[in-house]
Amino acid sequence: MTEELRIGVFICHCGINIGGVVDVPAVVEYASTLENVVHAERNLYTCSSDGLESIKSAINEYELNRVVVASCTPRTHEPLFRATCEEAGLNRYLFEFVNIRDQCSWVHMHELEKATEKAKDLVRMGVAKAALLEPLEELTSEVTPSAVVIGAGISGMTAALSIAKNGFHVHLIEKKREMGGMLRRLYKLYPTEELAAEFLEQRIKAVEEHERVELHLSASIKAVEGYVGKFKVILDENGAEKSIDTGVIIVATGAKEFEPEGLYEYDGEKVITQLQLEEKLKRGDSKLDGIENVVMIQCAGARGEVVGYCSKICCMNAIKNAKLIKEANPDINVFIAHNELQAYGEEYELYYRDAKKAGVRFLRFPLERRPKVIKSEGKLVVDVFHERLQMNIPLEADLVVLSVPLVQNPDAEKLSKMLKVPLGQDKFFFEAHVKLRPVDFATDGIFLCGTAQGPKDIEESISQGYAAASRATIPLAKGYVSSEAIISSVDEAICVGCGICESVCPYGAVEVVETEEGRRAKVTGVKCKGCGTCGSSCIKRAIKMHHFTDEQLIAQERTALVTEEVVS
């Protein structure tokens, strides 16, 4: 296609913002001398309705097939100018933005001549790129109107139910024979102290009874293919293989308790974890017959001992269990040896005070001097260095309870590879952005909630379950997804199928596949975000990053450097 290039250039005064520094008429005059430029004009405000009108009429009058606007910044105004081009019948990607305000007039306010010089260079570069622009189209694809939720703990059940109530079919996939996750093993729940079993029962019933939730118990994920709107999840359900089509996926696989092997004389009998204590209490041993002294040790294995992070829930959990023991049997002495104590929010603070009132004793140790458990002749002593008294206090104990952190399930890594979503430093699933996108993965169409993402209590797990469900419902309700037009593509004639591109793409958007010609890389347009990292990594330079092609970048750079032809 060798159509004649007809470029129009519009230079904005931006009131005095640009016009007060850059000699705009001189830049317009200069622009009109550039190759392929058939029209150049200036506007007081190109983004005003007058300015936009004049772009549109110039496109018609001069039969422009490329438009360059030199004004503020593409980060705020590109969509507007692109839309204007489109309204005049020009493909929106045949537009090029030149920034002569934020990156020129505003930063060289006292060097008028040089700023004008720079504006000319920038316009020349923009025109050079515009000459190489190609029309692009955004892709849209349909969304399978159902969801897959992996993990039927409280967060997964919440998410599944919420999506089902929104009118979509949900596949809830659980590797165990029953739903409930961690809560199945707990006794009572802070801060309400209701029985975990009762709490769960109602929720399990709601999930089981909902007509749009399809349960897959004793099921494990074998493979995941596709992209937002069109995922395919292959299951092994009770030994039988099943394939599920789905539009979105939610990861709610929870976490497990850290096993403190080799720490604090842990033996699972006299030195146990909080979870083992819960199970003991749940079995009806809530009075802890025969036990006089209980010592709980906080941050066991956490905050630098084995894992680096704070597990968040252990303080409240220890307070809960200490209080329950004390209330059931006031004769038992219960100590909590801790470093910090996280009882945030009014409710938890009050709960902590209640525990104190019930007679639970708190001792603070410095993190560098953690308590020691000494076992001799069947007796246990916990040696706690008391921070305020600056002395060691030996506490006799019949039962030592370690508050150990939540850690990631060992099979999470496999799942993360299948889904092509990342695990963070602490091995928990890693969200796209801690504040702005807390329940999204960077990959479109995959979301997360609950302790799979990091330690949290039930309230937070449920909130995240709702949040993930509502995020996941967006593409389902819309019925289609549209993707970037600015994506990469592979020249199969040059590609040798080495797979380097695949290894750098953060979205699994480029993959090496078998073709008739052999192994070749292929870009899935809907997945690609247009970063271009694959292109600059490709060993054969076979990848074209549209709208930021090698030719375009080189044209800009060379045009900036070569000034000879443009003696004005």
Place this chain on the structure above:
Amino acid sequence: MKEGEVKIIGFLCNWCCYAGADLAGVSRFQYPPNIRIIRVMCSGRVDPVIILDTFLWGADGVFIGGCHPGDCHYMQGNYYAEKKIEMAKRLLKEAGVEPERLRLEWVSASEGERFAGVMREFTEEIKELGKIKFEKDEMEAACIAAADYRLRILATKEKELLEEGNKYGEVFTRHEMNRLLDDMVREEYEAKKILLKLKKPKSVKEIAAELNLKPNVVFRHIMDLRRYELIEVHEIRDNTPTYVAKVEEGGE
């Protein structure tokens, strides 16, 4: 840009550094007008070939701006950018150009003041280095070497080699990796230089003298270049063969 002024080209990622440059403007932080900025979506997009081409065409400095580690809009693009820029610096050094002329900085969208500061500092540094000087042949060789698949594999796979080892499970130390990179870059660069010299037929001895390399080194490269069918024997002169580069169709 006027003759005499130093010329700087900047490639800034849309999400962080470009936004930081905009913020410098919004806040009216002033800096020297020597830079011409080219927007890319991710610093990971910047190909070493393009960087070296920019120098070849006369830039006195090249500035790449990306997001701080961990902040990349595309997760890891800035990590790969760093590796590519290290590769480009090695090649610059081979071509006899100060690697400091190429600079990578992480600037966030909120660091407008810092962007202006970095611009002032970098422009000052380039002014001190003065106008760029190089032999055209040498920079061309560096450009071609940057397109070589072996160097490109190394630049991308460095992390894996350091962390997971090669296919034999040998994990490289940082020191070994640096040596490997230095060696490979030198080899590639020498080979590309020889290739450029062979636009006209020459013997091993002649090349060795022209490029100031040992004849046995040149001979090894000649053998490799022949194996890859990039050069051929031109004629045998007094028992000494001369070689010439094959003319590639559509080549530069």
